[in-house]
Amino acid sequence: MKIRAAVVREKGGPLSIETLELEAPRDDEILVRVVATGVCHTDVVVRDGLLPTPHPVVLGHEGAGIVEQVGRNVSKVVPGDPVVMTYDSCGTCPACSAHAQSYCHAFFPRNFFATRSDGSSAISKDGERIHGNFFGQSSFATRALCHERNVVKVPADVPLELLGPLACGVQTGAGAVLNALRVPAGASFAIFGAGSVGLSAVMAARVAGATTIVAIDLHDARLDFARSVGATHTLNPARDDVVAALTDLTGYGVDYTLDTTGNAKVIRQAADSLAPHGTCGILGASPPGTEITLDAVHFMSGGRRVMGIVEGESTPDTFIPTLIRLYRQGMFPFDRMVKFYSFDQINEAIADSLEGKTIKPIVRME
Structure with missing residues (x-):
């Protein structure tokens, strides 16, 4: 045809x-x-x-x-x-x-x-x-x-x-929080990149009951939007020292961070912002051959973790209907x-x- x-x-x-x-x-x-x-x-x-x-x-x-x-x-x-x-x-x-x-x-x-x-x-x-x-x-x-x-x-x-x-995009961000990281109620969470994937993660973190939700982006309009859908704090790397600000905010680092940018320098910031035993998820698309560097002492001594995430680790037949139900309830x-x-x-x-x-x-x- x-x-x-x-x-x-x-x-x-x-x-x-x-x-x-x-x-x-x-x-x-x-x-x-x-x-x-x-x-x-x-x-x-x-x-x-x-x-x-x-x-x-x-x-x-x-x-x-x-x-x-x-x-x-x-x-x-x-x-x-x-x-x-x-x-x-x-x-x-x-x-x-x-x-x-x-x-x-x-x-x-x-x-x-x-x-x-x-x-x-x-x-x-x-x-x-x-x-x-x-x-x-x-x-x-x-x-x-x-x-x-x-x-x-x-x-x-x-x-x-x-x-x-x-x-794809929405289930990737929401699924990273709910399926892969499994952010629990009361946890702190920071999202690096407040595009549609990152903002979906913000909404999901609110659904999960995270009590400190930080959105990080270079666009102030997107940061304003993030606050309207669940972010408790926002940071703009053009003005803020992100790692220091997150450490000051939480006192010890963030429980869960998520990078949506695929930028190696940003991923390093997301890892450096982790609390002991914290987890950093990576889902941004990087060009083949991109390498990530970490502070080995910081990474090992605190039992910190870095994990790759694809499509929010979702089973679409069940997760997409779940997101639709949350949307109908006004929660997403x-x-x-x-x-x-x-x-x-x-x-x-x-x-x-x-x-x-x-x-x-x-x-x-x-």
């Missing part, structure tokens, strides 16, 4: 809206009419060639839409179901078998290689191969193919166009981060996100 999609054709260049051909779903695939999709920083990183995803490619990995057709081996959803599309996994490796699919042994090829598992692509243009299946979906398009492992049915009475970001107001754009404005949405004008862009399809 003919679809409209945003194609990356040159490293760092604008996405071009083009008419492409999409194959019919195979026996294990699901065709979704995309209603809206979030714009994530990972899309920008791949656009800019910082990860080895081949071009030309259709990106997008926070899609929400309506199931239109399913392959004969699919039983999880039926045509007409409202769904969000999340990250893909194999379902058979040791990690997937242990319900830790965010650490699937095939995570990178299934999400970043932008091909089916057999190396094919379902997207083309006049015989030209266009890479698809990015994160098992390529949802910067009016229709997308996904799989049972990465589709989640959602309630019909919640605005579908709002829910796409739950599939992620909708306040969102600004909607038309599909034709996708490059504007990306630019506004990079410039800090918009926390979480969502593009609506026609």
